[in-house]
Amino acid sequence: MLNALKWVRENRIPFRVRSGRHSYENFSLVNGGLIIDVSEMHEITVNRKGMTAKIEAGANLGQVYNELWKDGTTIPGGTESSVGLVGLTLGGGIGMLSRWFGLTCDNLLEVEMVIAEGHSDAKLVKANKNHNSELFWACCGGGGGNFGIVTSLTFKVHPISKVSVFSIIWRWDDFEAAFDAWQKWAPNTSDRLTSEIELKAKEANQIIAQGEFVGPSTKLKALLRPLTDTGSPVKVLIKEVPYIQAVRFFDDPSGNQAAYRKRSGSFLDKPFSSNAILTMKQFLENAPNEKSGIWHQSLGGAAGRIGPTETAFYYRDTIIAQEYLATWDNPAEERRNIRWIEELRRALSRHTTGDYVNWSDRLIRDWPTAYYGENLNRLRAVKKAYDPFNLFEFPQSIPPFTKWI
The missing domain is CATH 3.30.465.10 (Uridine Diphospho-n-acetylenolpyruvylglucosamine Reductase; domain 3)
Incomplete structure (x- = not known):
């Protein structure tokens, strides 16, 4: 070097x-x-x-x-x-x-x-x-x-030894209820539990929440009731596994494959209003293809107990990280997919803050402030x-x- x-x-x-x-x-x-x-x-x-x-x-x-x-x-x-x-x-x-x-x-x-x-x-x-x-x-x-x-x-x-993992799947009809239940629950549940939810394009007809709990599956099952009692889940999986199996459970091998992609993101410092949820739904109803989506991960807990200026990572007070996803197969589809991501980010910007530097996006005009804040x-x-x-x-x-x- x-x-x-x-x-x-x-x-x-x-x-x-x-x-x-x-x-x-x-x-x-x-x-x-x-x-x-x-x-x-x-x-x-x-x-x-x-x-x-x-x-x-x-x-x-x-x-x-x-x-x-x-x-x-x-x-x-x-x-x-x-x-x-x-x-x-x-x-x-x-x-x-x-x-x-x-x-x-x-x-x-x-x-x-x-x-x-x-x-x-x-x-x-x-x-x-x-x-x-x-x-x-x-x-x-x-x-x-x-x-x-x-x-x-x-x-x-x-x-670390054993952990518990979960996966809950809803259909499109439960879009608003499932996301609203997750966003109000995920940043406020036990610190031992970190979770994600992906809202897929309407064409895919799938909302998936997953997560990992450092503790037994019996305790996780009780913690998940605000989600499992919401809407009509078509699949609920809860199991206790050796930690390394949890690593493999969440791994997505497609992430290392060459593909046409565009990503961007933001953070939420408070739960989305019903209007913001409806905006996401409208964009996903008109997504370029079934591979489009909006992904969220819960923050808070230990990640939120450090001040915004104690490290260079500024967004300590936010409750959710949000990523916008577009993937396509034909180069001719590039413009439509990139435009969809850009319009989605702009439409949600009044409800969000900043962006995560690891989700770099050349189209963000004031990217230094978006990534690093104060x-x-x-x-x-x-x-x-x-x-x-x-x-x-x-x-x-x-x-x-x-x-x-």
Whole structure:
């Protein structure tokens, strides 16, 4: 990494850093330049006595979960096994343990990173709460690729054995009732329970709520009554499993397959009104195809007990993360699908706030504020301090204070 960064500086070659290949807007690619790919660096070392794990920058979530499980431990992260751990962490990191163990970045102890030095050199630095603390703060939600090339992350890990999972499916007729019941329940139930709900296009005729509870299935069944008593569920699954089976239960292998996609997102700081729910329903009635959808995950709990400025991840006071999804097969369908996402985001914007930096969207006009809220200026100061020449630049990289936005 040191030599690669020195080389691109000496030769003035554009470059990008790549790990998990899940950048929604392809920010890890560049034409006519160098791709610094860290994906072959994936060693994981667990200190069971100290309950920490040092993980190299190329490891994906599947590798991390499986390796940590050998020691009966885990970290809170996302659900798709092919997602790179570094990108997830640097943007915050939400998943099925967020309400119990916090965001992925909340469990980060130290970062090793190659940064630019002087006019042509590079050096390896460590950042934690006591050393390069501002850089460490920025790495906890400030997004990937902004300050340097991460080579490893050290986390605190948590013991885990069995958990309980659930899945509830309703048909389209229960759209309003199912979502309203979920949104009022999910951020306020036991902190041990994190859940999601996906509203699929009317053509798919499916509303699916799923979640993970760190506890027994008997307790989960009781906690789920506000959902199972709503509408007419066509399927209810509740089971207690070894944690690693829960990881596989939520994994979506299609996430690592090449496809035409557009994504965007937002956060909710209060439950949607009936008008906002109706707006979602109207868009899904007129979706480009049955693969379109709106996905939500509950926040709060441990993720909400940290202040908005304590880490770079700003949206601590929100209750739900919301993602807009479009996938299509024919390149000729691109314009319609992208327009649908953009119009959906605009229509819901009066009811939502911000956007999650890991759901990057080039079409958001004021993306720096959308991603980072009131933490933006502090992040720009960190950028100026650690990347004063703006070497790590891409279409939505954090601009240093020397650059006008």
